[in-house]
Amino acid sequence: MIKNTINKHGLSCILCLVSFIFMGQTVVQQCKYRFDNYLNFKGSCNHRIEFQKEVIYILDSKGKKEFAIYASEIPMLAKFFANSSFAKQEKFIKFKGIKNLKATQRDSILAKLNDKKIIIRQNKLPLSGYRVAIDPGHSATNLMEAEIEQKFLYFVKDSINHPLDSVKLFESVLTFNTAQLLQKMLEEQGAKVLLTRSQNNFNSFNCTYTTWLTNHKDRVLDSLKNANVLPKAKYAKLMKMNDHDVFWEFFRDYELTNRAKVMNEFNPHASVIIHYNVDEKNEPWKQCSKKNFTMAFIGGAFTGDNLDKPENLVHFIRLLVTDELNQSEILASLTVNNFSNNLDIPKASQFDANYLKDNCLLPKSPGVFSRNLNLCRLVNSPLVYGESLYQDNEKECDALMKDDVNFKGIKTNDRLLNVAKSYYQAVLMFLKN
Numbered sequence: 239m240i241k242n243t244i245n246k247h248g249l250s251c252i253l254c255l256v257s258f259i260f261m262g263q264t265v266v267q268q269c270k271y272r273f274d275n276y277l278n279f280k281g282s283c284n285h286r287i288e289f290q291k292e293v294i295y296i297l298d299s300k301g302k303k304e305f306a307i308y309a310s311e312i313p314m315l316a317k318f319f320a321n322s323s324f325a326k327q328e329k330f331i332k333f334k335g336i337k338n339l340k341a342t343q344r345d346s347i348l349a350k351l352n353d354k355k356i357i358i359r360q361n362k363l364p365l366s367g368y369r370v371a372i373d374p375g376h377s378a379t380n381l382m383e384a385e386i387e388q389k390f391l392y393f394v395k396d397s398i399n400h401p402l403d404s405v406k407l408f409e410s411v412l413t414f415n416t417a418q419l420l421q422k423m424l425e426e427q428g429a430k431v432l433l434t435r436s437q438n439n440f441n442s443f444n445c446t447y448t449t450w451l452t453n454h455k456d457r458v459l460d461s462l463k464n465a466n467v468l469p470k471a472k473y474a475k476l477m478k479m480n481d482h483d484v485f486w487e488f489f490r491d492y493e494l495t496n497r498a499k500v501m502n503e504f505n506p507h508a509s510v511i512i513h514y515n516v517d518e519k520n521e522p523w524k525q526c527s528k529k530n531f532t533m534a535f536i537g538g539a540f541t542g543d544n545l546d547k548p549e550n551l552v553h554f555i556r557l558l559v560t561d562e563l564n565q566s567e568i569l570a571s572l573t574v575n576n577f578s579n580n581l582d583i584p585k586a587s588q589f590d591a592n593y594l595k596d597n598c599l600l601p602k603s604p605g606v607f608s609r610n611l612n613l614c615r616l617v618n619s620p621l622v623y624g625e626s627l628y629q630d631n632e633k634e635c636d637a638l639m640k641d642d643v644n645f646k647g648i649k650t651n652d653r654l655l656n657v658a659k660s661y662y663q664a665v666l667m668f669l670k671n
């Protein structure tokens with residue numbers, strides 16, 4: 239039985255804050271709120287957008303208007319972007335440009351839309367009819383692949399007193415175990431759950447990186463070259479690269495895009511992206527750290543340069559007109575509150591890591607940061623990208639290596655179970671409110 243430790247007062251404060259923000263705001267002001275609070279990284283997008291009373295213009299790098307969002311169109315646009323594929327969104331932006339769509343055109347677009355987020359209940363369980371996508375981060379579970387992916391800890395903790403006791407943790411194993419626990423908890427409440435990977439050593443193509451290199455690399459690169467997606471010079475370079483460089487120059491982003499595609503095709507009502515953090519000042523992570531902080535990311539923090547890439551512009555417009563970022567802040571705030579309470583770890587502030595100060599915007603909720611990470615940008619649903627704890631913390635690294643807890647047939651430990659419960663409680667509270 240899971241004890242519900244969510245602070246109900248905390249939730250009502252968040253909901254009050256959100257309704258207060260929206261009370262009396264026009265749809266243009268709501269977009270402006272999202273632009274100011276989540277999207278515009280330190281003013282760097284100021285020259286790419288123009289807010290007027292009844293219209294928002296998106297400008298190209300030379301200041302020419304390239305897309306217009308009229309107030310009368312915003313409810314339709316929000317519905318369209320929440321319920322359409324990236325390919326359709328890209329086509330629509332090109333077609334619409336700065337035209338002001340007539341009421342009949344708006345109605346015809348709405349009539350063709352299938353509201354994918356509609357809830358069809360199958361039974362009385364609280365999450366019946368809801369879909370939750372879970373992405374357990376990374377994929378390496380052996381030292382050879384982990385050396386490439388750089389998401390593992392391997393060191394002797396105390397070389398004088400315990401020279402044979404080493405810390406050996408693969409982030410992919412931790413995230414996958416957490417995802418399995420969370421899946422079990424959500425399914426018991428009636429939710430339909432998707433995991434982007436089917437095994438702890440697999441990526442979202444259902445194989446290891448080594449298998450992908452042997453069986454799929456040449457075919458994938460050939461087809462991308464033939465489709466003119468991959469320039470010939472880059473193709474030639476990739477074909478000669480070693481496995482490490484292929485991972486960082488191509489595979490990492492290619493595979494993350496696939497994770498987002500798999501999640502978006504599932505049309506989730508909420509998405510959970512699971513990661514475990516390290517203390518950045520402890521690099522190269524060959525010893526323990528005394529620090530431990532908890533945090534969660536949501537989308538946003540675009541720079542003006544980001545918008546030069548047409549693909550990014552599509553995501554930017556989607557995040558501007560839909561309420562995904564507002565919803566993500568609620569979900570992320572619930573999650574980070576649970577992490578902090580259930581795991582007894584303080585919430586990070588912008589001064590606790592350089593990437594928080596240098597790459598993120600600070601929405602109002604403590605411990606939640608807007609950051610333009612691939613999945614935060616590509617996944618079309620309210621989401622939380624959780625970094626519950628520091629794996630290299632002196633107490634956590636020991637606790638995380640244990641597998642002394644059995645949760646309904648899944649071997650785990652106390653820390654991972656508490657992380658999974660934190661996500662579960664947050665998703666349940668979020669979807670039910």
Ligand SMILES: [Zn+2]
Nearest residue numbers: 375409513514
């Ligand atoms: Zn990670």
